[in-house]
Amino acid sequence: MxxxxxxxxxxxxxxxxxxxxxxxxxxxxxxxxxxxxxxxxxxxxxxxxxxxxxxxxxxxxxxxxxxxxxxxxxxxxxxxxxxxxxxxxxxxxxxxHLPLDAHPQLGNNAQLAQAFGWLAEGCFGEQNIAWRGSLPQPQSVAEVAARVAAALGREPLLIGDPQAPVRRVGWCSGGAQGYFEAAIEQGVDLYLSGEISEQTVHLARETGVAYLAAGHHATERLGIQALAARVAEDCGLDCRFVEVANPV
CATH class of the missing domain: 3.40.1390.30 (NIF3 (NGG1p interacting factor 3)-like)
Known part of the structure; x- marks a missing residue:
């Protein structure tokens, strides 16, 4: 080709x-x-x-x-x-970069929703990069964190009450902790991104909205894997994903 x-x-x-x-x-x-x-x-x-x-x-x-x-x-x-x-x-x-975060089927955020079993309902934030949605049925924060850990093969950092109920969620892969306040305005009970900043902890504690930092690399592996599979299928190329481990 x-x-x-x-x-x-x-x-x-x-x-x-x-x-x-x-x-x-x-x-x-x-x-x-x-x-x-x-x-x-x-x-x-x-x-x-x-x-x-x-x-x-x-x-x-x-x-x-x-x-x-x-x-x-x-x-x-x-x-x-x-x-x-x-x-x-x-x-x-x-x-x-951003085009692979945002793609409605292959993007990182779409693939995270699929992996976690979350129901996507809309977008928010700068250029509508971040996603919002709901769970098929309410779960505790601890249960959501366990599902995320199982899907990504990595324990997320949890800030919030593990027993608090979660119905509505917001998420954005990578270094999108800056969208946390916008997610809170969307009425979510929990927000997930790859990274976390010092001020994020205080915002979670003072608003009661849980925060999951699931890893920049971990939250951005699924999109490129999905894209590689699509390229192989549509273009007839040998397109293989190579994992380079990254704990961040």
Whole structure:
């Protein structure tokens, strides 16, 4: 498959033009024109690039790519080594950030809802990235946390009363603790994201709305896995997900 055809497919599927993002979406580093094998992962770290080289991949597809706003743009150190690996082996780097969080079927938030058995009912927050919904039946905060732990293979950090009832939930993958106050305004009993900040603890305690910090990496694994499976099915490519463990 030609690289341009794969990019056209991905852009049509994820619609990056709809988002104001913190990085370029789509092709970030240009490799060979013909693509037969793709390695997918959460972040374009050196370990993932090395796995792509070992697999003789033609492209790397990730959620977290390069060239973030506000970063030092000099090509030195770690950045030089990563780019050198891609360029020496003519591997393209393709990344989709907010479009992969927000996609209604393949996105991180959609996949989290499916994994937890939550019923999605709408979106909120900046660019409607965060999701809100309800549980099929009320559960305690502790029961919700246990379901999240089982689905993600990681114990979340719980702030709140474990015995409090939960009917309505809000969630947003990754570093979306900043949407907690907006989630509270949506009338949720519990909000889940990947990360937590110091002030989040006080907000949870003082409002009585539980907070689950389930891990940035853990909450953003499902979307790229779903996308890799769709690319393999629709494009006929060897597209395999590679896990690079990350405790955060």
């Amino acid at each position: 030609r690289r341009e055809a794969l990019l056209d497919y991905l852009d049509g599927l994820l619609e990056p033009a709809k988002f104001k993002d913190y990085c370029p979406n789509g092709l970030q580093v240009e490799g060979r024109r013909e693509i037969r094998r793709v390695v997918a992962g959460v972040t374009a770290c050196q370990a993932l690039l090395d796995a792509a080289v070992a697999a003789q991949a033609d492209a790397v597809l990730v959620h977290h790519g390069y060239f973030w706003k506000g970063e030092d743009g000099r090509v030195t150190g770690i950045r030089r080594q990563r780019l050198k690996t891609l360029l020496d082996h003519e591997i393209s780097l393709i990344a989709y």
